[in-house]
Amino acid sequence: MNEKKDREKQTGKKRAKKSVKGRWIFLGISAVLYLTVLIINQSKALKVWNHFLHLTGEILPFLLVVFVIMILINLFLKTELLIKYMGEGSGLKGWLIAIITGILSVGAIYLWFPVLKNMMEKGVKPGLVAVFLYNRGIKLHWLPLMALYFGMKYVVVLTLVTVLVSVLQGWILNLLTGKSKTMEEMH
Amino acid sequence: MKWKEAIRKAAKALWAAIPMILGILMLISLFNILVPVSSYRLLFRGTVLDPVIGALLGSVVAGNPVTSYIISGDLLKQGISLITVTAFLIAWVTVGVVQLPAEMEFLGKKFALTRNLSAFLLSIIVAILTVLIMSVI
Numbered sequence: 001m002n003e004k005k006d007r008e009k010q011t012g013k014k015r016a017k018k019s020v021k022g023r024w025i026f027l028g029i030s031a032v033l034y035l036t037v038l039i040i041n042q043s044k045a046l047k048v049w050n051h052f053l054h055l056t057g058e059i060l061p062f063l064l065v066v067f068v069i070m071i072l073i074n075l076f077l078k079t080e081l082l083i084k085y086m087g088e089g090s091g092l093k094g095w096l097i098a099i100i101t102g103i104l105s106v107g108a109i110y111l112w113f114p115v116l117k118n119m120m121e122k123g124v125k126p127g128l129v130a131v132f133l134y135n136r137g138i139k140l141h142w143l144p145l146m147a148l149y150f151g152m153k154y155v156v157v158l159t160l161v162t163v164l165v166s167v168l169q170g171w172i173l174n175l176l177t178g179k180s181k182t183m184e185e186m187h
Numbered sequence: 188m189k190w191k192e193a194i195r196k197a198a199k200a201l202w203a204a205i206p207m208i209l210g211i212l213m214l215i216s217l218f219n220i221l222v223p224v225s226s227y228r229l230l231f232r233g234t235v236l237d238p239v240i241g242a243l244l245g246s247v248v249a250g251n252p253v254t255s256y257i258i259s260g261d262l263l264k265q266g267i268s269l270i271t272v273t274a275f276l277i278a279w280v281t282v283g284v285v286q287l288p289a290e291m292e293f294l295g296k297k298f299a300l301t302r303n304l305s306a307f308l309l310s311i312i313v314a315i316l317t318v319l320i321m322s323v324i
Contacts, residue, residue: 020203022292023203023204023206023207023210023292024206026206026207026210026288026289026292027206027207027209027210027213029210030209030210030211030213030214030217031213033213033214033217034213034217037217037221044220044221047220048213048216048217048220048221049216051216051219051220052212052213052216055212055215055216056209056212059208059212063201063208066201067197067198067201070196070197070200070201071190071193071194071197074192074193074196074197075190075193109283109286110204110207110208110211110283110286110289110290111204111208113204113207113289113290113292113293113294114200114201114203114204114293116293116294117200117293117294118200120294126298129294129298130298130302130305133281133302134281134306134309136280136281137277137280137281139252139280142252142253142256145253145256146256149256149257149259149260150256150259150260153321153324154317154321157317157320157321157324158273158276158277158313158317161313161316161317161320162277162313165309165312165313165316168309169302169305169306169309172301172305173298173301173302173305176297176301177295177297177298177301
């Protein structure tokens with residue numbers, strides 16, 4: 001039993017090391033693409049760089065929010081509590097929590113990946129993570145502007161359909177990936 | 188868990204995410220600058236495949252949702268169907284090809300691929316349902 005645990009720990013460590021390397025390789029590939037544009041067309045490259053700086057500046061405050069959320073999760077969200085409300089057998093409560101938090105969440109989607117990883121490791125069902133991500137598509141603060149472009153009736157119908165379909169996606173994810181009990185199996 | 192330990196753990200996780208976030212931001216910047224918005228409308232041919240093309244386009248491009256409203260408003264004015272525009276709008280916010288490597292890295296390949304593929308298909312279903320309901324109420 002202990003041998004199996006040790007083996008799993010070693011595999012986990014190896015994967016984490018490989019994963020960190022993979023992240024830097026991804027950044028490296030993006031940098032190479034940018035350098036290619038810089039060599040071919042300097043004025044376009046300057047526009048790309050300015051756009052990159054603008055986007056980076058935009059997400060900085062959200063990174064701070066994510067940092068605080070992660071600290072609070074580490075401090076107060078105990079595994080047992082998460083499993084109770086968003087784990088196996090959480091029922092309707094879990095779906096509602098995922099929908100509401102998804103709609104209310106702010107910032108770029110990729111900022112949430114470390115938080116969601118943490119929650120999945122603590123036992124949150126993959127389907128509920130998918131529901132959360134799908135409902136992020138509803139941007140409450142932008143709905144008035146959307147209504148200006150497409151009309152109130154369209155916005156209301158689209159929002160309701162999105163919420164309903166998010167549950168379908170959660171169900172699909174639970175069906176297809178729900179058997180993967182650990183994050184290792186997800187990879 | 189103590190505060191110090193909680194902060195250390197959060198900082199470590201966030202630091203690990205930084206290269207992925209910067210890589211995604213660079214890819215989004217490259218795409219947004221190198222592929223002009225005016226070229227989007229050339230993709231649509233007025234066939235039944237338009238919603239699929241709309242969903243594909245929405246999956247590939249990334250950025251603020253407001254940008255998608257402006258593009259969609261423009262596409263509607265050009266005579267592109269509401270189903271196609273809706274599929275584009277929904278895929279824009281639910282599918283992420285650019286951030287797929289990051290999603291696979293953090294949440295697992297199986298999860299990320301299943302989620303994005305199903306979100307792509309569902310964006311077309313959302314579009315059909317929305318327009319159907321709109322036509323009867």
